[in-house]
Amino acid sequence: MTDRYAVIGNPIEQSKSPLIHTAFAQVTGQDIEYTKVLSPLGAFAQTVDAFRAAGGRGMNVTAPFKLDAFAYATDLAPSAQMAGAVNAMKFEGGKVYAENFDGVGLVRDVVHNLGCPLQGRRVLILGAGGATRGALLPMLAQGPAEVVIVNRTVAKAQELAALARKHQSASVPVRGVGYADLGAQSFDVVFNATSASLSAELPPLSASAFAPGCLAYELAYGKGLTPFLKLAQQAGVTRLADGVGMLAEQAAEAFEWWRGVRPDTAAVIDKLTVPLV
Ligand code: ATR
Numbered sequence: 001m002t003d004r005y006a007v008i009g010n011p012i013e014q015s016k017s018p019l020i021h022t023a024f025a026q027v028t029g030q031d032i033e034y035t036k037v038l039s040p041l042g043a044f045a046q047t048v049d050a051f052r053a054a055g056g057r058g059m060n061v062t063a064p065f066k067l068d069a070f071a072y073a074t075d076l077a078p079s080a081q082m083a084g085a086v087n088a089m090k091f092e093g094g095k096v097y098a099e100n101f102d103g104v105g106l107v108r109d110v111v112h113n114l115g116c117p118l119q120g121r122r123v124l125i126l127g128a129g130g131a132t133r134g135a136l137l138p139m140l141a142q143g144p145a146e147v148v149i150v151n152r153t154v155a156k157a158q159e160l161a162a163l164a165r166k167h168q169s170a171s172v173p174v175r176g177v178g179y180a181d182l183g184a185q186s187f188d189v190v191f192n193a194t195s196a197s198l199s200a201e202l203p204p205l206s207a208s209a210f211a212p213g214c215l216a217y218e219l220a221y222g223k224g225l226t227p228f229l230k231l232a233q234q235a236g237v238t239r240l241a242d243g244v245g246m247l248a249e250q251a252a253e254a255f256e257w258w259r260g261v262r263p264d265t266a267a268v269i270d271k272l273t274v275p276l277v
Pocket of ligand 1: 126127129130131132148151152156166193194195196201202204249
């Protein structure tokens, strides 16, 4: 029997998840159907209940429901707890298992697909919102030399750094600072995890933050050369990436969690890549 999965959000038209999971199912020979579910605002639980009652096995969760899914879950994985948000659910009997694969997907893209180990590197993350929260623990597990979180609202960066220090299993130095505090420090990997790119804005980052040979990574996907990537390019950075690989890798994590088979992501990344120009 065909097993049913879906991505739930509002709006949902833009979601690439059905395309990705359908491609994964084809290459792995899994008999699944993966659709889009538009949930009315304020009716997340009822919409998911109906999907489960109709035999649904699992869901990806996108904006604005990642916190609703957090509240709906019966069993939260540590990744979801740290992120404070859920992006994948698995339904088994009365249980709702919940995960957040964004961070692990990001790290896998950087280390595996882009061939940029984080171990021993100086890492800078711009932003202290949900995207950074999700990325921190998987990043720290790689053993970077240090992680600096820089944010407009400095207190948020400091709080998140303190939380990460408390929860990490390694003992990587983690600091939360403001943009003005960065001075002339430079970093080997710089992630833009702010929502600035969504409104074509530029975080107030100095070009000196990019060390020679640095990787500049924009977590947003499909926006071409964002102001952040442009700044990096103008600073002489040649290794530029956006979140297409992260998108594919978090999907692959969910697919493996649901189906027990890990799909290769290369073809999907190739298909979804928007040139950085
Ligand atoms: P998300 O879940 O996508 O991370 P969020 O939780 O609303 O979204 O967080 C957005 C992050 O982007 C915040 O760190 C925000 O900075 P503040 O905490 O100071 O508001 C950051 N951000 C948004 N627009 C920005 C801009 N133009 N320049 C710098 N940082 C920006």
